[in-house]
Amino acid sequence: MIAELVSVGTELLLGNIVNTNTQFLAEQCALLGLSMYHQVVVGDNKERLSEVIRTALNRADVVILTGGLGPTEDDLTKEVCAEVMGMPLAEDAHTRERIEAYFKNSIYKEIPDNNWKQAVVPKGAIVLDNDNGTAPGLILEKDKKAAILLPGPPEELYPLFYQQVRPYLEKQQKSVIRSAMVKLCGVGESMVEDKLLDLIDKQENPTIATYAKTGEVHIRVTARAGDEEGAKKLIKPVVKEIKNRFGDFVYSVKEQETLEEAVVKLLAKHDLTVTTAESCTGGLVAGRLINAPGASEVFKEGFITYSNKAKRKYLEVSKSTLKKYGAVSPETAREMATGGVFATDSDVCVAVTGIAGPDGGTEEKPVGLVYIATYMKDKVQVERYQFKGNRGKIREQAVVKALDLLRRSILEHYK
Amino acid sequence: MIAELVSVGTELLLGNIVNTNTQFLAEQCALLGLSMYHQVVVGDNKERLSEVIRTALNRADVVILTGGLGPTEDDLTKEVCAEVMGMPLAEDAHTRERIEAYFKNSIYKEIPDNNWKQAVVPKGAIVLDNDNGTAPGLILEKDKKAAILLPGPPEELYPLFYQQVRPYLEKQQKSVIRSAMVKLCGVGESMVEDKLLDLIDKQENPTIATYAKTGEVHIRVTARAGDEEGAKKLIKPVVKEIKNRFGDFVYSVKEQETLEEAVVKLLAKHDLTVTTAESCTGGLVAGRLINAPGASEVFKEGFITYSNKAKRKYLEVSKSTLKKYGAVSPETAREMATGGVFATDSDVCVAVTGIAGPDGGTEEKPVGLVYIATYMKDKVQVERYQFKGNRGKIREQAVVKALDLLRRSILEHYK
Numbered sequence: 001m002i003a004e005l006v007s008v009g010t011e012l013l014l015g016n017i018v019n020t021n022t023q024f025l026a027e028q029c030a031l032l033g034l035s036m037y038h039q040v041v042v043g044d045n046k047e048r049l050s051e052v053i054r055t056a057l058n059r060a061d062v063v064i065l066t067g068g069l070g071p072t073e074d075d076l077t078k079e080v081c082a083e084v085m086g087m088p089l090a091e092d093a094h095t096r097e098r099i100e101a102y103f104k105n106s107i108y109k110e111i112p113d114n115n116w117k118q119a120v121v122p123k124g125a126i127v128l129d130n131d132n133g134t135a136p137g138l139i140l141e142k143d144k145k146a147a148i149l150l151p152g153p154p155e156e157l158y159p160l161f162y163q164q165v166r167p168y169l170e171k172q173q174k175s176v177i178r179s180a181m182v183k184l185c186g187v188g189e190s191m192v193e194d195k196l197l198d199l200i201d202k203q204e205n206p207t208i209a210t211y212a213k214t215g216e217v218h219i220r221v222t223a224r225a226g227d228e229e230g231a232k233k234l235i236k237p238v239v240k241e242i243k244n245r246f247g248d249f250v251y252s253v254k255e256q257e258t259l260e261e262a263v264v265k266l267l268a269k270h271d272l273t274v275t276t277a278e279s280c281t282g283g284l285v286a287g288r289l290i291n292a293p294g295a296s297e298v299f300k301e302g303f304i305t306y307s308n309k310a311k312r313k314y315l316e317v318s319k320s321t322l323k324k325y326g327a328v329s330p331e332t333a334r335e336m337a338t339g340g341v342f343a344t345d346s347d348v349c350v351a352v353t354g355i356a357g358p359d360g361g362t363e364e365k366p367v368g369l370v371y372i373a374t375y376m377k378d379k380v381q382v383e384r385y386q387f388k389g390n391r392g393k394i395r396e397q398a399v400v401k402a403l404d405l406l407r408r409s410i411l412e413h414y415k
Numbered sequence: 416m417i418a419e420l421v422s423v424g425t426e427l428l429l430g431n432i433v434n435t436n437t438q439f440l441a442e443q444c445a446l447l448g449l450s451m452y453h454q455v456v457v458g459d460n461k462e463r464l465s466e467v468i469r470t471a472l473n474r475a476d477v478v479i480l481t482g483g484l485g486p487t488e489d490d491l492t493k494e495v496c497a498e499v500m501g502m503p504l505a506e507d508a509h510t511r512e513r514i515e516a517y518f519k520n521s522i523y524k525e526i527p528d529n530n531w532k533q534a535v536v537p538k539g540a541i542v543l544d545n546d547n548g549t550a551p552g553l554i555l556e557k558d559k560k561a562a563i564l565l566p567g568p569p570e571e572l573y574p575l576f577y578q579q580v581r582p583y584l585e586k587q588q589k590s591v592i593r594s595a596m597v598k599l600c601g602v603g604e605s606m607v608e609d610k611l612l613d614l615i616d617k618q619e620n621p622t623i624a625t626y627a628k629t630g631e632v633h634i635r636v637t638a639r640a641g642d643e644e645g646a647k648k649l650i651k652p653v654v655k656e657i658k659n660r661f662g663d664f665v666y667s668v669k670e671q672e673t674l675e676e677a678v679v680k681l682l683a684k685h686d687l688t689v690t691t692a693e694s695c696t697g698g699l700v701a702g703r704l705i706n707a708p709g710a711s712e713v714f715k716e717g718f719i720t721y722s723n724k725a726k727r728k729y730l731e732v733s734k735s736t737l738k739k740y741g742a743v744s745p746e747t748a749r750e751m752a753t754g755g756v757f758a759t760d761s762d763v764c765v766a767v768t769g770i771a772g773p774d775g776g777t778e779e780k781p782v783g784l785v786y787i788a789t790y791m792k793d794k795v796q797v798e799r800y801q802f803k804g805n806r807g808k809i810r811e812q813a814v815v816k817a818l819d820l821l822r823r824s825i826l827e828h829y830k
Contacts, residue, residue, distance in 0.1 A: 013451045015442030016626060019434055022456075027430030036428045037463055039456035041437075048452055211431060276698070276719070282705030283691070283698025286719045290697030293773055293806060301725030303718070304691070304701045310716035310759075344725075358708055391708060 001173060003034040004060035006052055007041045008068035008077050009152060021066050021157060028161060032169050033177045033224055034062065044068055049080045057084070057145050062169065067152035069135035071114040077149055078122070078138065085142045087122035092136075095119045095127060099134050128164040132156045139168060146172070178231035179206075179222035182242050183252045185215060185259060185404040192217045195245055199238070206234050208242075214393075215400030216259065248411050251404075259400065263407050264292040264299075267348075270414060274406065276302035277315050277340040277351040279327065280370065281395050285352060285402045301344055305336070315339030315351075326365070328353050330382045333371035337382075341375045348376040350406045352398055356391045370398045374409040381409055416588055418449040419475035421467055422456045423483035423492050424567060436481050436572060443576060447584050448592045448639055449477065459483055464495045472499070472560050477584065482567035484550035486529040492564055493537070493553065500557045502537035507551075510534045510542060514549050543579040547571045554583060561587070593646035594621075594637040597657050598667040600630060600674060600819040607632045610660055614653070621649050623657075629808075630815030631674065663826050666819075674815065678822050679707040679714075682763075685829060689821065691717035692730050692755040692766040694742065695785065696810050700767060700817045716759055720751070730754030730766075741780070743768050745797045748786035752797075756790045763791040765821045767813055771806045785813045789824040796824055 005025050011017050022039050029036055038059065042052045049068075056063040068077030082089055096119040103111045118135050121127055128137030133156040138149040148165055150157050170176050184192065189212040193200070196219070200208050206223035219242055223234035243250050251262045267274055276286040276299075286302040289295055303314045308327055311317040317335040325331040333353050340349030354370030361367035368387040373380060383405055387394045420440050426432050437454050444451055453474065457467045464483075471478040483492030497504055511534040518526045533550050536542055543552030548571040553564040563580055565572050585591050599607065604627040608615070611634070615623050621638035634657055638649035658665050666677045682689055691701040691714075701717040704710055718729050723742055726732040732750040740746040748768050755764030769785030776782035783802040788795060798820055802809045 012438075013441060013454065014445045015438045015440070018438040023427075023430045023433040025430070026428060030429045037458060037460070038467075039428065041454035043452060045452070052453075278698070280705075281702070282710075282714075283693070283701035283717060283719065286698035287696070287702050287810075290695075290719075290721065290771075291807065291810075295697075296721060299697075300722035301718070301720055301729070302698060303716070304698065304705075305716055306705065306711055307715035314716070356705075392706065395702075395706075 001034050001062060002060045003029045003036050003062045003064060004056040005029075005036070005039040006056055006063060006065045007039075007152075008044060008049060008065060009041070010043045012041045012067075013043050021152065021154060024154070024158065025064055025066070025161070028166065029064075029169075031177060031179055031222060032166065033173065033175070033222075034169070044074045044076050046076055046080055049076060050084050053081055053084045053147070057147065061144070062146050062148065062172070064148045064150065064165075066150050066157060069118070069149060069151045071112065071117055071134065073114075075117075078120075081140060081147050081149060082122035082125075085122070085140050085147060087124060087140060087142070089120050090123050091116075091119050092121045092127060095121060095136050098129060098136070102134050126168075128160055130156055130160055132159060137164065139165075175224050175226060176228050176231050177222060177224045178228060178235060179220050180235045180239050180253065181255045182219040182221070182239060182246075182250055183254075183257070183259075183262075184217045184219065184246055184249045185251050185400070186408065187217060187246065187249045189217045192219065192246070196242070199241065203238070206238050208238070214396050215404065248408060251407060258291070259403050259407075260288045260295075261292040263403050264289060264295050264297075266407060266410050267298040268294065270410060272347040272410065273298055273300060273344075275300070275340045275344045275346040275349045277336040277349055278302070278304050279306055279311070279336075279353040280356045281352045281354075281398050281402065282306060284395060284399045285350060288399055288403060300346070303340060303343075311336060311339075314343055316342070328355055328365055328369060328371060330371050330373070330384065333373035333382050334375075334380050337373040337375035337380060348374060348406065348409065350374050350402050352402050354385075354387075354394070354398055356394045356398075358391060368394050370394070370401075372398065372402050372405050374405050376409045376413055379409075379413070381405065416449050416477060417475045418444045418451050418477045418479060419471040420444075420451070420454040421471055421478060421480045422454075422567075423459060423464060423480060424456070425458045427456045427482075428458050436567065436569060439569070439573065440479055440481070440576070443581065444479075444584075446592060446594055446637060447581065448588065448590070448637075449584070459489045459491050461491055461495055464491060465499050468496055468499045468562070472562065476559070477561050477563065477587070479563045479565065479580075481565050481572060484533070484564060484566045486527065486532055486549065488529075490532075493535075496555060496562050496564060497537035497540075500537070500555050500562060502539060502555060502557070504535050505538050506531075506534050507536045507542060510536060510551050513544060513551070517549055541583075543575055545571055545575055547574060552579065554580075590639050590641060591643050591646050592637060592639045593643060593650060594635050595650045595654050595668065596670045597634040597636070597654060597661075597665055598669075598672070598674075598677075599632045599634065599661055599664045600666050600815070601823065602632060602661065602664045604632050607634065607661075611657070614656065618653070621653050623653070629811050630819065663823060666822060673706070674818050674822075675703045675710075676707040678818050679704060679710050679712075681822060681825050682713040683709065685825060687762040687825065688713055688715060688759075690715070690755045690759045690761040690764045692751040692764055693717070693719050694721055694726070694751075694768040695771040696767045696769075696813050696817065697721060699810060699814045700765060703814055703818065715761070718755060718758075726751060726754075729758055731757070743770055743780055743784060743786060745786050745788070745799065748788035748797050749790075749795050752788040752790035752795060763789060763821065763824065765789050765817050767817050769800075769802075769809070769813055771809045771813075773806060783809050785809070785816075787813065787817050787820050789820050791824045791828055794824075794828070796820065 336351035357367030751766035772782035
């Protein structure tokens with residue numbers, strides 16, 4: 001089955017927003033095993049929109065349209081698509097009721113007149129109830145082709161897709177596709193691919209694909225089967241094999257779990273508290289740890305010690321260390337991590353000191369040089385990194401490596 | 416003039432990456448006064464690519480293609496585009512020299528064989544030297560239409576566009592379009608639009624457009640004229656008028672300047688040092704301040720006081736305040752800000768305490784309730800916010816409001 005994506009919206013043509021919906025839908029279609037050859041963006045213009053829809057229905061089996069389902073006169077997607085497919089419009093009583101109910105729970109006293117437009121649907125269309133807005137999703141079927149119309153706001157689009165569009169597409173294909181994600185940290189993408197070469201070469205179902213993120217590599221294992229159970233059965237041994245090959249590099253096998261969530265969970269599991277001592281990352285390591293719900297159980301306090309004076313005052317980094325080795329040195333990182341634990345009585349501390357640039361680099365200590373240290377139960381670990389990129393990129397990479405060293409330090413202690 | 420964008424790449428069709436190039440180019444084309452009706456994504460497939468290029472050249476004056484200029488066999492954009500436009504390919508001596516020079520400065524010992532493919536260009540094409548990669552940009556002209564081919568990596572695309580494509584497009588249009596940006600904080604988009612209604616209604620050149628960002632509103636003023644001088648002359652009085660209308664809500668009139676950069680600059684201007692005392696934002700306010708190059712002059716140290724104990728220990732928030740009013744209260748925020756200044760001898764402190772969720776909310780203090788305080792030269796200011804969204808969104812909004820309160824506190828003091 002071939003799918004094509006059509007995004008409708010002037011704000012995309014003007015470059016006011018990035019088209020993240022298309023990325024989401026393309027990824028989902030790939031996961032469902034659909035082929036995709038074209039993605040198109042077009043504005044709210046009747047003539048051009050109908051031409052684009054006609055072309056898309058010609059070359060694809062399923063056309064997914066997003067945007068242009070709002071209540072204003074500009075919003076044309078439904079009307080134009082119904083016309084192209086020769087389906088007359090009529091008010092849908094069920095959708096009208098839902099719109100009434102939606103407004104009853106809102107801050108609006110009256111229902112704006114133009115919202116009733118959203119209760120009108122092409123006759124024979126499958127109506128997808130939208131719990132997060134007033135525009136329902138719609139599936140229009142004709143001549144073994146389908147047009148799927150979805151609202152543009154991601155908070156409406158995503159749930160509609162997961163709950164109603166995905167099952168529909170699976171039914172069309174008479175097979176179920178499921179996937180699992182193995183998330184790694186501390187290993188590069190090319191090494192991951194090398195280590196998986198035999199699996200990648202050998203296997204058709206499940207398939208294995210790798211994705212590089214900042215400081216991370218994600219491996220997606222995707223299987224097709226007659227039902228969910230069958231797909232999961234195909235995936236399981238492959239995930240197990242990948243976990244075996246990469247050991248502690250694997251921080252999670254949960255699709256939605258982030259590195260900071262995995263770290264916070266690991267801390268909680270061992271009943272540990274953590275503190276942070278940050279120089280060049282200036283609070284971002286703590287900021288990411290606290291991203292994880294439940295962080296308050298393991299994180300109580302942290303330090304941003306940007307100046308040498310602050311490093312001495314809060315972390316008791318010695319004057320002679322700073323003088324002899326400088327603020328960006330393994331010695332200072334080591335003392336920062338040690339000092340963080342002693343100042344707070346936490347079980348573990350992660351410390352970062354480096355040169356994020358654009359200024360401050362020297363030949364000996366260039367921009368991008370970062371030392372990361374952990375102190376845990378009397379053991380200190382220090383790592384040296386030379387990151388590339390601008391100030392933001394360098395800091396972002398340092399944060400990931402700091403979270404990962406923290407993770408590995410805990411794992412090693414409990415080995 | 417009508418422009419159309421064509422992105423070439425399987426990674427876009429699979430949803431592996433977000434198409435930020437298209438957003439960038441669409442925005443740039445809009446700034447140049449070009450109309451845009453279609454954006455298309457297609458894979459590295461000869462047949463489909465040539466069909467897409469043919470259609471685009473039919474309906475647009477300028478087609479900008481990105482991607483598919485790499486050295487591998489898969490990369491087809493140049494070859495297919497040259498064929499569609501009937502221009503034979505030949506090696507370009509100048510480009511060959513540049514590729515040799517590029518590799519001389521790289522870590523590679525030898526030039527990979529397939530890189531010579533990149534020295535081959537359509538005869539008669541304008542070659543755009545690429546300082547950041549081996550694929551040159553190309554402009555193919557025929558029958559008053561132009562195809563502009565650019566490499567996909569943003570670090571190659573952006574400089575090529577700014578330095579060579581933009582001047583080319585301006586020359587085609589025989590007019591220059593320039594724009595200025597006025598950046599506001601602390602005021603909503605609808606209020607901004609209300610206050611600008613007369614200007615927006617009245618004016619055709621320059622035009623005024625507003626964009627909402629998290630906690631910010633940006634106003635773009637765009638003018639078209641015979642030359643740069645003329646365009647700037649049209650923009651200047653409008654920017655002045657907008658600045659007059661919004662006063663201290665305006666934090667910058669520089670396109671690239673961020674809120675944190677404006678705040679750091681303001682601190683430096685008045686020779687002030689700042690510290691941070693963060694609970695729910697957990698280091699993100701400091702993290703953003705330190706984003707600004709030169710932050711080390713004004714920021715020396717900061718606190719992440721997530722627990723009540725830490726608030727007492729470092730900021731001397733009183734036990735009775737925490738007991739009587741709770742950690743999320745105007746009283747605690749006030750004491751955090753005050754304590755931050757006294758603990759560090761900084762001139763000003765910004766403090767944040769709130770409930771980021773998903774847990775921890777009550778009827779009286781729901782998720783999203785955040786208090787932000789500043790202490791500056793014996794004056795305390797406290798603000799209360801009720802943010803919407805998930806944990807990440809709430810924290811992001813709190814960070815912006817914290818930076819803005821800091822900014823306004825300084826401005827008021829020096830009034």
